[in-house]
Amino acid sequence: xxxxxxxxxxxxxxxxxxxxxxxxxxxxxxxxxxxxxxxxxxxxxxxxxxxxxxxxxxxxxxxxxxxxxxxxxxxxxxxxxxxxxxxxxxxxxxxxxxxxxxxxxxxxxxxxxxxxxxxxxxxxxxxxxxxxxxxxxxxxxxxxxxxxxxxxxxxxxxxxxxxxxxxxxxxxxxxxxxxxxxxxxxxxxxxxxxxxxxxxxxxxxxxxxxxxxxxxxxxxxxxxxxxxxxxxxxxxxxxxxxxxxxxxxxxxxxxxxxxxxxxxxxxxxxxxxxxxxxxxxxxxxxxxxxxxxxxxxxxxxxxxxxxxxxxxxxxxxxxxxxxxxxxxxxxxxxxxxxxxxxxx
Amino acid sequence: xxxxxxxxxxxxxxxxxxxxxxxxxxxxxxxxxxxxxxxxxxxxxxxxxxxxxxxxxxxxxxxxxxxxxxxxxxxxxxxxxxxxxxxxxxxxxxxxxxxxxxxxxxxxxxxxxxxxxxxxxxxxxxxxxxxxxxxxxxxxxxxxxxxxxxxxxxxxxxxxxxxxxxxxxxxxxxxxxxxxxxxxxxxxxxxxxxxxxxxxxxxxxxxxxxxxxxxxxxxxxxxxxxxxxxxxxxxxxxxxxxxxxxxxxxxxxxxxxxxxxxxxxxxxxxxxxxxxxxxxxxxxxxxxxxxxxxxxxxxxxxxxxxxxxxxxxxxxxxxxxxxxxxxxxxxxxxxxxxx
Amino acid sequence: xxxxxxxxxxxxxxxxxxxxxxxxxxxxxxxxxxxxxxxxxxxxxxxxxxxxxxxxxxxxxxxxxxxxxxxxxxxxxxxxxxxxxxxxxxxxxxxxxxxxxxxxxxxxxxxxxxxxxxxxxxxxxxxxxxxxxxxxxxxxxxxxxxxxxxxxxxxxxxxxxxxxxxxxxxxxxxxxxxxxxxxxxxxxxxxxxxxxxxxxxxxxxxxxxxxxxxxxxxxxxxxxxxxxxxxxxxxxxxxxxxxxxxxxxxxxxxxxxxxxxxxxxxx
Numbered sequence: 001x002x003x004x005x006x007x008x009x010x011x012x013x014x015x016x017x018x019x020x021x022x023x024x025x026x027x028x029x030x031x032x033x034x035x036x037x038x039x040x041x042x043x044x045x046x047x048x049x050x051x052x053x054x055x056x057x058x059x060x061x062x063x064x065x066x067x068x069x070x071x072x073x074x075x076x077x078x079x080x081x082x083x084x085x086x087x088x089x090x091x092x093x094x095x096x097x098x099x100x101x102x103x104x105x106x107x108x109x110x111x112x113x114x115x116x117x118x119x120x121x122x123x124x125x126x127x128x129x130x131x132x133x134x135x136x137x138x139x140x141x142x143x144x145x146x147x148x149x150x151x152x153x154x155x156x157x158x159x160x161x162x163x164x165x166x167x168x169x170x171x172x173x174x175x176x177x178x179x180x181x182x183x184x185x186x187x188x189x190x191x192x193x194x195x196x197x198x199x200x201x202x203x204x205x206x207x208x209x210x211x212x213x214x215x216x217x218x219x220x221x222x223x224x225x226x227x228x229x230x231x232x233x234x235x236x237x238x239x240x241x242x243x244x245x246x247x248x249x250x251x252x253x254x255x256x257x258x259x260x261x262x263x264x265x266x267x268x269x270x271x272x273x274x275x276x277x278x279x280x281x282x283x284x285x286x287x288x289x290x291x292x293x294x295x296x297x298x299x300x301x302x303x304x305x306x307x308x309x310x311x312x313x314x315x316x317x318x319x320x321x322x323x324x325x326x327x328x329x330x331x332x333x334x335x336x337x338x339x340x341x342x343x344x
Numbered sequence: 345x346x347x348x349x350x351x352x353x354x355x356x357x358x359x360x361x362x363x364x365x366x367x368x369x370x371x372x373x374x375x376x377x378x379x380x381x382x383x384x385x386x387x388x389x390x391x392x393x394x395x396x397x398x399x400x401x402x403x404x405x406x407x408x409x410x411x412x413x414x415x416x417x418x419x420x421x422x423x424x425x426x427x428x429x430x431x432x433x434x435x436x437x438x439x440x441x442x443x444x445x446x447x448x449x450x451x452x453x454x455x456x457x458x459x460x461x462x463x464x465x466x467x468x469x470x471x472x473x474x475x476x477x478x479x480x481x482x483x484x485x486x487x488x489x490x491x492x493x494x495x496x497x498x499x500x501x502x503x504x505x506x507x508x509x510x511x512x513x514x515x516x517x518x519x520x521x522x523x524x525x526x527x528x529x530x531x532x533x534x535x536x537x538x539x540x541x542x543x544x545x546x547x548x549x550x551x552x553x554x555x556x557x558x559x560x561x562x563x564x565x566x567x568x569x570x571x572x573x574x575x576x577x578x579x580x581x582x583x584x585x586x587x588x589x590x591x592x593x594x595x596x597x598x599x600x601x602x603x604x605x606x607x608x609x610x611x612x613x614x615x616x617x618x619x620x621x622x623x624x625x626x627x628x629x630x631x632x633x634x635x636x637x638x639x640x641x642x643x644x645x646x647x648x649x650x651x652x653x654x655x656x657x658x659x660x661x662x663x664x665x666x667x668x669x670x671x672x673x674x675x676x677x678x679x680x681x682x683x
Numbered sequence: 684x685x686x687x688x689x690x691x692x693x694x695x696x697x698x699x700x701x702x703x704x705x706x707x708x709x710x711x712x713x714x715x716x717x718x719x720x721x722x723x724x725x726x727x728x729x730x731x732x733x734x735x736x737x738x739x740x741x742x743x744x745x746x747x748x749x750x751x752x753x754x755x756x757x758x759x760x761x762x763x764x765x766x767x768x769x770x771x772x773x774x775x776x777x778x779x780x781x782x783x784x785x786x787x788x789x790x791x792x793x794x795x796x797x798x799x800x801x802x803x804x805x806x807x808x809x810x811x812x813x814x815x816x817x818x819x820x821x822x823x824x825x826x827x828x829x830x831x832x833x834x835x836x837x838x839x840x841x842x843x844x845x846x847x848x849x850x851x852x853x854x855x856x857x858x859x860x861x862x863x864x865x866x867x868x869x870x871x872x873x874x875x876x877x878x879x880x881x882x883x884x885x886x887x888x889x890x891x892x893x894x895x896x897x898x899x900x901x902x903x904x905x906x907x908x909x910x911x912x913x914x915x916x917x918x919x920x921x922x923x924x925x926x927x928x929x930x931x932x933x934x935x936x937x938x939x940x941x942x943x944x945x946x947x948x949x950x
Contacts, residue, residue, distance in 0.1 A: 213801035230785035232799030
């Protein structure tokens with residue numbers, strides 16, 4: 001490493017590069033390449049092991065349905081990790097929002113659109129609280145969201161009284177909440193509106209990150225907050241906006257959750273926070289902030305889904321699913337570290 | 345029900361009791377696995393009502409998540425320090441908690457395991473529990489009898505709780521297999537059976553989302569699945585969503601265990617064919633009674649004859665009863681259900 | 684010594700573009716700025732040198748809005764100004780190239796040049812969807828780099844972290860001069876660079892000067908200072924000791940004045 005860093009300082013001109021170095025630089029410029037390769041390889045692998053049952057539009061669309069919620073939470077998580085933060089409360093916000101929507105609409109008898117909006121509002125408020133604590137009080141995001149994870153979880157238990165609202169009750173009083181579960185057939189695949197919703201959110205966040213000034217500011221804030229501040233960026237405002245937006249996305253994920261499980265359940269999403277972080281990391285977004293992509297996160301979520309589904313169809317013990325996913329996380333982080341050394 | 349406030353209040357009560365060791369009141373500790381399960385909420389409700397009736401003080405604790413042994417160890421230690429007369433515990437880790445339980449018993453505290461036996465079972469003074477194996481047997485027999493001769497060609501999906509195979513998970517799963525007529529081989533583990541009727545095992549963490557995903561994967565593995573065993577009713581509700589999405593809900597017999605009110609209503613609605621109901625309220629109430637009696641005259645509760653624990657009972661709930669198997673209807677069950 | 688009687692080699696009949704009078708900043712008993720004077724004239728390169736702890740960075744911070752003086756005044760083009768933040772100083776036309784460059788490593792060159800001053804597309808998308816005009820920003824960034832002779836940078840979309848130290852300095856300087864600034868302050872622009880790259884950066888600074896922008900150059904590197912500065916402000920003990928012209932003194936004299944080994948000249 002010492003020799004390469006010296007090289008970097010000597011000249012304005014392009015240096016000679018080894019193939020490995022060139023590969024490193026290619027990955028640096030195209031960080032989602034690896035996730036795409038891993039996804040393609042894992043699909044090929046399971047198609048070979050399991051056969052046509054796996055590589056069938058229906059089964060692949062099933063994987064898409066299975067990863068929808070984690071992928072939506074993953075887009076929220078990507079936003080936050082891009083600012084070099086982390087959000088352990090995404091799952092708790094989602095469940096709290098879904099419980100608020102469900103109880104207000106089904107049990108309290110509020111008009112469904114109003115209950116839905118209030119549920120979204122709860123998500124926004126939770127995100128705003130996270131953002132305020134991180135950006136204004138300058139508390140570490142890990143600790144803040146560790147705390148709010150508990151707090152939102154406790155509020156959920158208190159408000160829901162651990163009661164489930166059954167699918168039939170929701171269908172009767174507030175079918176709109178289950179709307180995202182509506183499915184249609186498309187070339188042998190079965191697509192739910194929840195998956196479409198996921199794609200819309202991802203496209204929206206992609207646009208925000210890549211085509212607006214706000215997106216540049218999010219990257220810059222995560223990259224080097226001091227530099228961002230000196231460049232005239234309102235770092236505090238950017239952080240608050242990011243956490244609030246993440247909270248909003250979590251509450252949209254609540255809608256997708258209700259569509260998927262039909263019922264309103266206070267025990268959902270227990271591991272959603274870690275699963276979303278897994279998707280983000282496998283998708284090539286750096287935990288150190290500043291670099292990463294929404295597309296990577298979608299691919300990361302799909303990789304996890306393909307492994308879970310493929311190993312299940314292959315009849316493998318699920319402990320190997322966990323093993324494989326753990327391995328992927330470590331490899332992904334190791335690759336990220338290696339790519340980052342381009343700049344060293 | 346405000347579990348968080350209650351446990352905070354309970355912690356304060358224990359602190360107060362610690363500060364005043366001379367207090368003559370009888371403290372009963374209740375340590376559950378988690379706060380967020382209606383089963384434990386019902387348990388706490390039963391314990392509270394009974395404690396009020398008998399004039400003893402109840403201190404409730406819960407682990408943070410299912411499997412949180414450290415949280416339970418801390419709770420038991422706090423109760424020892426507070427001078428509790430008895431501890432009712434639903435152990436998260438049936439082996440790891442044993443040394444701590446021994447400390448409590450050495451301090452002269454009556455320890456009763458609720459719902460989940462310790463390992464070994466005699467590590468507690470007594471165990472008040474559902475016979476989970478029997479709960480499994482009931483729904484297994486119901487499914488087999490409902491299918492009749494077709495049971496020989498059944499395709500059975502198992503939606504269990506956790507890969508770590510906690511005792512309850514194993515007992516219900518193996519009970520179902522036994523009841524259905526599958527050779528369970530090693531009774532302390534599931535998954536090693538070789539009966540071709542088994543489609544596979546998936547783990548749903550006892551919640552809807554996991555139930556749905558697990559069911560989807562098993563349906564992909566074998567679209568002809570026609571019997572589904574689920575560890576509990578939320579798992580069954582999630583699995584049913586998957587069956588609906590595949591359009592096969594009509595061809596499948598869904599079985600479950602628990603007897604929570606939403607579950608019983610799902611029996612009524614035809615989502616679940618049969619479920620085995622257990623009685624958490626009774627477990628806790630009996631536990632508090634036993635501690636009160638122990639505080640009075642030092643006598644300890646006896647197990648049900650023929651078993652190494654006190655069986656708090658299990659009832660099969662179904663609206664499609666079969667001959668030779670006693671059951672109650674969902675209508676009747678709604679009066680008894682919890683959560 | 685009365686500072687106002689010093690010969691500062693100021694050009695005759697020209698008003699300073701940036702000036703500080705009688706600046707004071709105290710931290711408890713420590714006086715960081717002790718009645719300091721400062722003048723920068725149009726079109727010149729003024730080097731500021733001083734030993735570590737002489738208080739030159741405190742003075743520069745006061746000029747760039749990073750620090751608020753307890754007393755004294757700052758005048759920009761003859762008008763009194765007060766900066767409550769570096770942003771306010773920048774808005775008034777005082778651009779600073781920080782030693783750490785304040786660049787965002789993972790963002791592209793174009794993004795960095797426009798960071799915090801992004802330009803939106805014309806029309807509907809820009810107005811309602813806040814879409815950036817990336818083509819415009821790329822083109823402009825390229826233009827600014829070209830104007831400074833930074834032609835070796837091939838790809839304007841390449842992340843800044845893939846650039847060499849000198850190239851990064853170039854990007855930071857291009858950013859500083861791109862937005863109609865009136866004064867550019869550079870903090871140790873050659874400190875982290877090798878010989879060849881330093882040469883390039885010095886040429887860049889002279890380029891900027893040729894475009895008529897006055898520059899304040901803070902540096903420890905005497906050969907660099909003596910090569911490109913028009914006047915050298917020597918800071919000592921919290922105030923300006925003197926201003927010399929590089930042709931009148933040797934580097935060792937300057938260092939001697941800086942450290943107090945030699946009396947500051949009084950003309």
